[in-house]
Amino acid sequence: xxxxxxxxxxxxxxxxxxxxxxxxxxxxxxxxxxxxxxxxxxxxxxxxxxxxxxxxxxxxxxxxxxxxxxxxxxxxxxxxxxxxxxxxxxxxxxxxxxxxxxxxxxxxxxxxxxxxxxxxxxxxxxxxxxxxxxxxxxxxxxxxxxxxxxxxxxxxxxxxxxxxxxxxxxxxxxxxxxxxxxxxxx
Numbered sequence: 528x529x530x531x532x533x534x535x536x537x538x539x540x541x542x543x544x545x546x547x548x549x550x551x552x553x554x555x556x557x558x559x560x561x562x563x564x565x566x567x568x569x570x571x572x573x574x575x576x577x578x579x580x581x582x583x584x585x586x587x588x589x590x591x592x593x594x595x596x597x598x599x600x601x602x603x604x605x606x607x608x609x610x611x612x613x614x615x616x617x618x619x620x621x622x623x624x625x626x627x628x629x630x631x632x633x634x635x636x637x638x639x640x641x642x643x644x645x646x647x648x649x650x651x652x653x654x655x656x657x658x659x660x661x662x663x664x665x666x667x668x669x670x671x672x673x674x675x676x677x678x679x680x681x682x683x684x685x686x687x688x689x690x691x692x693x694x695x696x697x698x699x700x701x702x703x704x705x706x707x708x709x710x711x712x713x
Contacts, residue, residue, distance in 0.1 A: 546592065546593075546594065546598050546602075548602055550658065552586075552590055552592075553602070553606065553658065553659065554658075554659065555585075555586055555589045555590060556582075556586065556599065556602060556603065556606070557606070557659045557662045557663075557666075558662075559581070559582040559585045559586055559589075560574070560582060560603065560662075560666055561662050561665060561666060562581075562585070563578035563581055563582060564665065564666055566578075566581075568581065579596045579599060579600075580596075582599055583595060583596055583599060586599070606659065606663075607663070607667060610657065610659065610660060610663040610667075613632070613652060613657045613660065614660070614663065614664070614668065616646070616648075616649060616652065617632055617652075620642065622634045622635065622638040623638065623642075625657065625660050625661075627660075627661055629656070630656035630657055630658055630660070631652075631653075631654070631655075631656055631657070632652050632653070632657065639653060
């Protein structure tokens with residue numbers, strides 16, 4: 528039998544250009560994003576090119592694996608999708624809390640029962656750990672679109688127009704008179 532025997536799926540995946548992420552790698556990824564967030568390497572909720580360069584370099588150093596920006600972005604997209612399911616379900620519900628120790632959502636049995644009656648998918652979260660939830664909320668919790676305060680372009684234009692209508696319109700003569708009356712310049 529010629530050829531090398533493959534030792535693991537990780538080795539196979541890396542040979543194909545894929546990276547198999549482990550929980551330890553996910554933790555390092557979330558920590559790297561949080562570090563860049565704390566450094567201010569974000570503009571309007573988006574991480575800068577420099578932030579991604581720093582994250583890639585940090586992960587290469589910590590993990591000793593070949594990581595690039597595309598792999599980082601793809602993994603974060605996957606993590607965000609998974610964490611968003613939990614976040615969106617529990618964010619406005621009373622009676623539930625997430626434990627940073629157990630990584631589980633907890634509530635009294637009757638509270639779980641009431642939720643499961645209206646949303647059977649909630650049952651999985653009774654025993655499914657939600658890793659990195661605390662970091663996710665710091666990084667993306669405020670960016671989650673709810674649509675509660677959304678406005679159409681027409682509504683926004685009307686609002687801005689009405690704000691300008693309520694502002695006083697003073698002529699140059701009126702402003703000159705107010706300045707001379709105030710005694711500020713003389």
